[in-house]
Amino acid sequence: MDWVSTKPDKYADVPYEEKLRLFLEVKNDPRYEDFLYGCYECGICVSACPSARFYDFSPRVIAQAMAREDVDRFYEILVEDIWNCAQCFSCVRCPRQNNPGGLVTLIREVAVRNGLKEARDVLQGYSRVIYKVMLKGNQVSPDMLQPDFFPDWGPWVREFSENMDVWRRAIPVDTLRGVTDAAWRTDEKTLLELYTIWFETNNIDIIQEVDEGLYELLLDVMEEALEEVA
């Protein structure tokens, strides 16, 4: 009996052809072959996985579904599981040298590139970070440390946000001193090169799939900066 066919398809309303198209998008990535070599079902990856302890999540299931080319199960993983992964790569202990964390990265890329609702939902609160990394080349900055954003980090966050300007000026490192809107002082030329990379690699189009408003904003700022130089 085919084990796949006994399981009810939770996403029967999604055409199989669409699931297959997304699956093939993952499988045809040039990195895919480096990440999957088969699966012993030994569970070593699960025992090492932090997300498996807190979520209904299994790197073994991901490796198996991909290796078996179980397109329906792949689709479930795509919409339900991938954002639980902590991307720590503890799972690369795999004796078959699989990289389930790497597979998750590829699947996430496909989810984002195709603007899937689940990806847009999960990244909704994340836009300010994307804004920062695209424009400043830094993931985080001191001015992100606001009490309403990090209430669980203790009274220190409030103390910092009230003293941000002077605390930042009291850092002896030349490239950090006084900088609050980025992690360090970056040359304008460097940022223009970064913007060129985002355009030339179509990275900017990926942002459009997850947040149209953010995309328009980034486009305005980056195009204007590049045009000024041109």
Place this chain on the structure above:
Amino acid sequence: MATAFVPLDEIMERKSRPVLRDPTEAPTHDLREELFELEAKGEIIVHRVPEPYVEVMTKFGRKKKIPIEHTWHHKSCGQCGHIPGYSASIFWLHRQFELDYVDPTDQTSCTGWNYYASATSNAVAQIAVMCRNFAAAYELGYYPLIHCGTSYGHYKEVREQLIHHKELRDEARRLMDKLGKPLVVPEEIVHYSEWVHVMRHRIAERQVVDMSHLTACVHPACHYYKIVAEDAIYDPEIYGAQRTATVTGLLEALGINVADYSTWFDCCGFGFRHILVQRDFTRSFAVLRKIEVMKTEVNPDMVVTHDTGCVTTLDKSQFAAKAHNRKVGVPVLSDAQVAALAMGAHPFRVLQLHWHSTDWRPLLEKLGIDWEKYWEEFQEDLEAIRRGEKPGLTWEDADEPIAVAA
């Protein structure tokens, strides 16, 4: 037939025996050989590790060159943005040894944190960001020293993809041409904690703060030794070369008692996206699987680690757990901060401990450091800045080690 059980002590003894690995039997190709082959074909430039360097052993018995100076400091956005004493300590150590280095402004982050968090990028963009930074270092004649564990792991992964996939390499070359830069890949990807590791005996020679009565737990950073695992430093003298030697090697050189705990392999719970927008997972994992286990098993004076995300997660996650009466309250420092503290770095001008969330005062008190006195000094600095008497602190204010009573 009766089963003969092997006593636990014997198993432990066997596990503690040093493992000496033969590099000719390594299960992976030596990527550096492939780099030089690509260079011979004219496809890339390989940036050689400058002298002086120290050769160390990596996981499968190969040698890796760690440069001592002429380094281009690839800073970490998480360190510089949220725990600046981490970066300041790395620079302070270089200044104490009067080593030649560059703190560049022609540098972006690797953008890997965002990539692991949101996947809002692609392979070519990630390669291009890496190559742009490496080209900037090469053009200046300085060798990249990577401050962030994630950047280190990410660049190793991306370098491997660049080597193995011609289509990605061709795209990277097109982009570097567009930017007017050469396609350069360093011979070794070097993490700052590897520099600290090879400098540990020189650091210990200049130790002014006795740390022999401290117990520390080490959290090895996942992206340091799990991604492209063969690049991490291993040493038969440290855990029998069965775990990475970085961080532990430094602490042992400083006379600190490194205490083992059962969940050493677990990640910290950072999660990349989780730490920023889904911290219930991060807090739970950091407390339940790391801090509480350490507290219960060995009750350390501090946790020492070597990556941005790990310091942030383990430090910042303890506040909320305290409200639930969990066993928390262990200060978290990077290896660079511990090294700098041992050599007498100012706790606030250099270590910037006021950016840490978990209480570090008991640790300084145990070390006999009068933190109130140094906090007072730092408050005077802040007042002088507020009054406009100085624009900010400089190395002139911070270079001098504190006077520690013998």
